Amino acid sequence: MTALSRTPSPLPLPQEDERCSADDRKRRTVTLFRTSPLLLDCGQPLLDVRVAYHTYGEAREEATLVLHALTGNSAVHEWWPDFLGAGRPLDPTQAYIVCANVLGGCAGTDGPSELGDLPISLRDMARVGRALLEHLGVRRVRVIGASMGGLLAYAWLLECPDLVARAVVIGAPVRHSPWAVGLNSAARAAIRAAPGGEGLKVARMVAMLSYRSPQSLAQTQVGQRRPGVHAVTSYLEYQGEKLLARFCERSYLTLTAAMDGFQPNDAELAAIRVPVLAVGISSDVLYPAAEVRAGAAAVPNATYWELDSIHGHDAFLMDSGDLPVRVGAFLHQG
Numbered sequence: 001m002t003a004l005s006r007t008p009s010p011l012p013l014p015q016e017d018e019r020c021s022a023d024d025r026k027r028r029t030v031t032l033f034r035t036s037p038l039l040l041d042c043g044q045p046l047l048d049v050r051v052a053y054h055t056y057g058e059a060r061e062e063a064t065l066v067l068h069a070l071t072g073n074s075a076v077h078e079w080w081p082d083f084l085g086a087g088r089p090l091d092p093t094q095a096y097i098v099c100a101n102v103l104g105g106c107a108g109t110d111g112p113s114e115l116g117d118l119p120i121s122l123r124d125m126a127r128v129g130r131a132l133l134e135h136l137g138v139r140r141v142r143v144i145g146a147s148m149g150g151l152l153a154y155a156w157l158l159e160c161p162d163l164v165a166r167a168v169v170i171g172a173p174v175r176h177s178p179w180a181v182g183l184n185s186a187a188r189a190a191i192r193a194a195p196g197g198e199g200l201k202v203a204r205m206v207a208m209l210s211y212r213s214p215q216s217l218a219q220t221q222v223g224q225r226r227p228g229v230h231a232v233t234s235y236l237e238y239q240g241e242k243l244l245a246r247f248c249e250r251s252y253l254t255l256t257a258a259m260d261g262f263q264p265n266d267a268e269l270a271a272i273r274v275p276v277l278a279v280g281i282s283s284d285v286l287y288p289a290a291e292v293r294a295g296a297a298a299v300p301n302a303t304y305w306e307l308d309s310i311h312g313h314d315a316f317l318m319d320s321g322d323l324p325v326r327v328g329a330f331l332h333q334g
C-alpha cells in the first residue's frame with residue numbers, strides 16, 4: 001500500500017504478484033487500486049493495496065465468498081474442513097470459492113505496517129473485497145462469514161448490496177455490543193500495557209474465555225495438567241502462546257477496533273433486501289444467541305437458526321453439528 005501522495009504505480013492494471021499454480025490451495029497475492037485509490041472511511045486514500053487470497057474450484061462469474069474470523073485467514077481448507085470439500089456446503093467441484101485475508105490483518109494483505117496504523121473499518125474491508133472480485137471476474141457472490149466474518153458479511157450487505165445474492169452470518173450480531181466492545185477494550189489495554197508479546201497473550205486469554213463457555217470448560221478443563229496449576233490456567237496460557245506465535249499485536253489492535261466501530265443503525269439494517277441466514281450459538285457468551293436473533297429480526301429477509309452446542313462461540317469451528325447441512329441448504333437455494 002502507498003498513500004495517495006506517493007508516486008503512483010506505472011502499471012495501470014491489477015498486478016498478480018504470484019501466478020496461479022496447479023495447486024489451487026496456494027495463496028496468491030494481487031496489488032489492487034493501482035490507478036484509482038481506495039478511499040478509507042477515515043478519509044485517507046490509498047493506492048497499491050496488496051491482497052492475499054485463496055480460491056478453490058474453477059473460476060466463474062458467480063462465487064461463494066468466505067469471510068474469516070479475527071485470527072483466521074484465507075486458507076479455508078486448514079480451518080473449516082467440515083464446510084469445504086466435495087459434498088460439503090463449500091464444494092469446489094460445484095462452485096468457485098474465494099477467501100481473502102482482511103485489510104489490517106497479518107496474513108499477506110496489507111496490514112498495520114503498510115497502513116501506517118491507520119484506522120480501518122469493516123466497510124473498508126468490503127471495498128477491498130469488491131476490487132478483488134472485479135479482478136477475479138466475479139459479478140455475484142453468496143457470502144458466508146462467522147464471528148468477525150459474520151460482522152463483515154453484514155458490512156458487505158450494506159456496502160455492496162448489488163453484488164450479494166444471499167448471505168450466511170454465523171455467531172455474529174448486527175453491530176458490536178457494549179459487552180463485545182468492552183472485551184476488546186480490555187484486550188487492547190493489555191497489549192498497550194505490555195507491548196512486545198505479553199499483552200497479546202493476555203488479550204488472547206481473555207478472548208478465549210469469551211470463545212468457550214462455562215459448561216465447555218467444566219467438561220474439558222477439570223483438574224491439573226501441571227502440578228499446582230489449574231488446567232484452565234495452563235490451557236489459557238498455552239492458547240496465549242499459540243496466538244503469539246502466529247499473530248501480530250498491531251493487527252489485533254486494528255481489527256478489534258474495526259469490529260468495535262461496526263455500528264449500523266436500524267434504518268440501514270431495514271434496507272437490506274438480500275436473504276440472510278443468521279445463526280446463533282446456544283452457549284455463545286460473546287455474542288449471545290438472543291442478541292443474534294434480535295439483530296436478525298431487524299433485517300427484513302433474515303431467517304434465524306440456532307446451533308445447539310455447549311462449546312460456546314467457537315462451536316462453529318469445533319462442534320458444528322447440523323450447521324454444515326443447514327448452511328448448504330440455504331446457500332444453494334435460489
Ligand SMILES: CC(=O)SCCNC(=O)CCNC(=O)[C@H](O)C(C)(C)COP(=O)(O)OP(=O)(O)OC[C@H]1O[C@@H](n2cnc3c(N)ncnc32)[C@H](O)[C@@H]1OP(=O)(O)O
Nearest residue numbers: 067068069071072079146149225231232234235238314317
Ligand atoms: C470463520 C473463520 O474464519 S474462523 C477462523 C478459524 N480460526 C482460526 O483458524 C484461528 C484460530 N484457531 C482457533 O481459534 C482454534 O484453533 C480453534 C478454535 C479452531 C480450535 O482451538 P484449539 O486450540 O485447536 O483447540 P482447543 O481449544 O481444544 O485446544 C487444544 C490445544 O490446547 C492444549 N490443551 C488443552 N488443554 C490444555 C491444558 N489444560 N493445558 C495446556 N494445554 C492444553 C491441547 O493439548 C491442544 O494443543 P495443540 O493445539 O498443540 O494440539
Ligand SMILES: N[C@@H](CCO)C(=O)O
Nearest residue numbers: 069070071072147148
Ligand atoms: N477462534 C476464532 C474466532 C474468534 O472470533 C479466531 O480466533 O479467530
